[in-house]
Amino acid sequence: MILEKMETRTARSGVIGLGYVGLPLAVAIARAGFRVTGIDICSEKIERLKQGISDVPDVTNAVLAPLIASEQLQVTTDFSVLRELDTVNICVPTPLGENRTPDMQFIIAAVQQIAQYLHPEQLIILESTTYPGTTEEVVLPELSAQFPDTLQVGRDFYLAYSPERIEPGNSTHSVTNTPKIIGGVTPQCTHVAKTFYAQFISKTHTVSSPRTAEMVKLLENTFRSVNIGLINEVALICDRMDLDVWEIIDAAATKPFGFMPFYPGPGLGGHCIPIDPHYLSWKAQMYQYHARFIELATEINSEMPKYVLDKIIHALNLQRKPLNGAKLLILGIAYKKDIGDIRESPALEVIRLILDKKAEFLYHDPYIKDLSLDDTEIYHSEPLTAALVESVDCVVILTDHTAIDYNWLVTHAQLIVDTRNATRSVKKGQEKIIKI
Numbered sequence: 001m002i003l004e005k006m007e008t009r010t011a012r013s014g015v016i017g018l019g020y021v022g023l024p025l026a027v028a029i030a031r032a033g034f035r036v037t038g039i040d041i042c043s044e045k046i047e048r049l050k051q052g053i054s055d056v057p058d059v060t061n062a063v064l065a066p067l068i069a070s071e072q073l074q075v076t077t078d079f080s081v082l083r084e085l086d087t088v089n090i091c092v093p094t095p096l097g098e099n100r101t102p103d104m105q106f107i108i109a110a111v112q113q114i115a116q117y118l119h120p121e122q123l124i125i126l127e128s129t130t131y132p133g134t135t136e137e138v139v140l141p142e143l144s145a146q147f148p149d150t151l152q153v154g155r156d157f158y159l160a161y162s163p164e165r166i167e168p169g170n171s172t173h174s175v176t177n178t179p180k181i182i183g184g185v186t187p188q189c190t191h192v193a194k195t196f197y198a199q200f201i202s203k204t205h206t207v208s209s210p211r212t213a214e215m216v217k218l219l220e221n222t223f224r225s226v227n228i229g230l231i232n233e234v235a236l237i238c239d240r241m242d243l244d245v246w247e248i249i250d251a252a253a254t255k256p257f258g259f260m261p262f263y264p265g266p267g268l269g270g271h272c273i274p275i276d277p278h279y280l281s282w283k284a285q286m287y288q289y290h291a292r293f294i295e296l297a298t299e300i301n302s303e304m305p306k307y308v309l310d311k312i313i314h315a316l317n318l319q320r321k322p323l324n325g326a327k328l329l330i331l332g333i334a335y336k337k338d339i340g341d342i343r344e345s346p347a348l349e350v351i352r353l354i355l356d357k358k359a360e361f362l363y364h365d366p367y368i369k370d371l372s373l374d375d376t377e378i379y380h381s382e383p384l385t386a387a388l389v390e391s392v393d394c395v396v397i398l399t400d401h402t403a404i405d406y407n408w409l410v411t412h413a414q415l416i417v418d419t420r421n422a423t424r425s426v427k428k429g430q431e432k433i434i435k436i
């Protein structure tokens with residue numbers, strides 16, 4: 001019955017957690033013709049969404065508002081709607097808790113809500129990034145505990161894990177054209193989940209179990225973390241050897257096989273790459289395995305803000321200026337270009353370090369109007385004027401937002417520390433630029 005409802009798009013869908021992952025997913029399901037209900041615990045977010053206002057860069061208001069107006073996509077804080085839903089995707093946060101161990105509280109809270117309303121023929125899919133075993137060791141027991149005698153997984157209801165692979169701000173690869181990995185608790189769970197995704201995602205790839213699908217996602221993100229750690233280490237070596245790491249990466253990237261470029265930077269940021277490898281190393285410890293590569297990459301990546309500080313000190317020193325009392329303009333505080341996300345952004349650590357050295361700090365980020373550092377002082381993004389750029393001792397580029405005119409910037413700046421090679425195409429004034 002559920003398969004037929006999916007194929008005729010009459011199934012009612014739900015998405016729990018309407019953030020960077022959940023909102024684009026809810027929109028993709030709704031645009032495929034399903035009636036969708038998005039559920040979030042944040043009532044302010046739900047009020048904004050009801051007015052057709054999106055916080056997520058991958059969902060424009062122009063796309064969201066008509067879906068809300070036509071009620072193709074409804075949003076609520078009321079979980080009782082779960083009793084009417086045929087499919088439920090869970091997209092809640094999976095941060096690190098104390099001692100940088102997995103914090104399952106958001107998944108558990110969402111699943112406990114689902115368990116209350118679980119009913120026959122319902123499909124539950126976990127999309128949050130998590131350690132191998134979560135779906136079967138955490139989600140399934142919570143669901144099964146509610147109706148142990150009447151609802152059996154794979155027979156009465158269906159449970160699968162399918163990692164979200166979205167990259168916020170990536171306009172080429174979206175929810176619908178990025179292949180979807182699916183691992184169900186039973187073969188029938190996999191089949192039902194695959195049928196659902198096939199309605200709105202161009203390609204699906206099934207694997208043998210939820211644990212396998214969970215591991216796939218952690219492999220993908222650990223691969224990035226380790227390779228960024230490697231290239232950051234190469235950048236540190238090149239610095240000592242007085243070699244330009246950016247030129248070297250560009251040259252190596254001409255090799256048509258066996259090499260893919262990763263780039264150094266001020267450190268890792270975002271909700272995924274700095275966090276997900278810890279989920280894997282934590283779980284590996286339960287199998288008496290110490291994940292050395294992962295921890296080494298984390299160590300190197302987390303030292304990068306300190307290296308940026310050293311570069312700023314060195315750059316000012318060349319101008320016979322101390323960092324103490326210097327006026328610095330931080331350009332870009334988002335963890336990556338063209339988005340307004342500062343979660344785990346290395347800029348926060350760089351700012352803490354320069355404030356600690358008694359430098360004066362200003363920032364400009366076209367995507368982030370206000371910054372509350374450690375919940376104390378509030379800073380505001382400064383308008384990027386020639387007068388401002390000329391007035392500071394050093395501009396520090398921490399995020400290479402596309403909207404910035406770097407030729408213009410270099411013309412007006414006295415000194416620039418560029419941690420992203422954002423000034424690569426600038427012809428005049430290279431002598432003012434110090435890169436990592």
Ligand SMILES: NC(=O)c1ccc[n+]([C@@H]2O[C@H](COP(=O)([O-])OP(=O)(O)OC[C@H]3O[C@@H](n4cnc5c(N)ncnc54)[C@H](O)[C@@H]3O)[C@@H](O)[C@H]2O)c1
Nearest residue numbers: 017018019020021040041042091092094109110128129164
């Ligand atoms: N952001 C990314 O680029 C990305 C990419 C792939 C996977 N992921 C993974 O997807 C998951 C979600 O990440 P995100 O970036 O969308 O997070 P987010 O913080 O942007 O959004 C999470 C949303 O869940 C809501 N929420 C929290 N607890 C809830 C609950 N019990 N019930 C209902 N709503 C609840 C929050 O209010 C928030 O709106 C994480 O596991 C993350 O690792 C993120």
